[in-house]
Amino acid sequence: MRGTMQAVAHSADGERKTMTKVSMMSWKQADRVGAVTGSLRRAALLGVAMIGAVAVLPQVAQAQPSLVILVRHGEKQPTPANDPSLSEAGVARADALEKALAGATPGTIVVTATKRTQETAAAVVKRTGITPTVIALSGAHVKSVADAVMKASGVVLVVGHSNTVPAIVNALGGPKLPDLCDASYATMFVFQPARDGRAAQLVTSSYGTPDAPGASTCAPPSR
Template sequence: MSASMKRSLALLLTAVVALAGCTTPRRDKPADALTFVVVRHAEKATDDPEDPRLSDLGRERARRLATLLADAPVVAIYATEFRRTRETAQPTADAHHVPISAYFARGPAGESAAHWRRDHDRGTVLIVGHSNTVPDLVAALSGQPATPMPETEYDRVTWIRFDADGRARVEITRY
């Protein structure tokens, strides 16, 4: 084999290997998948015992949540009727130009979850609740048991991602 043919063969093999690297399996884009992000409201102030606002620390945490979700395809945001949940969701709502829809904090978690699953089949849905409601919402959405949330915990983020077959995968992170 001549040197010229060897070089041509080497170039051809290089091209084949390079093209083979381009044929990766198709993965659903984030916008094509359904993800629920469930958080507790951020730290609350002591200004009102019934319906407090967020504290300075809570407002900073709400901004961090918006940063965390900056690249997510947020299609809906739900918060309870209380100021602290709406204020937690507001920076994300502003960043994505998505309105905050209210849900009843004391309503059955299963009903809320069924409503959200029926209304959304793709994108990221942010749900802001309370320490005594988040675990039930996570369990109802995912069909998996959820860890209780102590009153002092504000940084848990539960990601519930659904695959093409509708199976839920739950991941917990902190922010």
């Protein structure tokens, strides 16, 4: 995984920046002391280098979240079309998400009313004991999620859909991003809202089993 791990930092205005040498040094140092294992934990640490203290999160109450982790639901069964459960690959991805978040345990979890988002978050829910906030897929969904996230504190996990996760990043103050492709399930966004005069920052990375080659080149997704 070390050779295939990729991360891209985005400023709030949408500018893409490759990771700096300082970022990569921080990643390697953490690996040497065993602080980070697995691709998503590495991504969280890359977030430390790019957007501030992710590994050592503030323990005091905050007016807004310190970190927002956003992922699409895991791979899904082909049927039923309206509300499928996760496939075997999706269940494995949900387990990978739980393991990866061990270093950045969320205090708030936001899902939709669909089985696939709730099942993706299930392993994290089981470990943390947190009752997820369920926000229905309506015309106001993106705004409702953004409002709920900004009222939370600490680390927030959002499990959404291919066409909602990028829009939520933008609604939180991040850059405007395209919808995720139908075959894209490994993408993870690590976002820190603007705070105390510091611009919002976004790191885009991946976790679990990598997407198949060409997964980021797509026709309109099936959500």
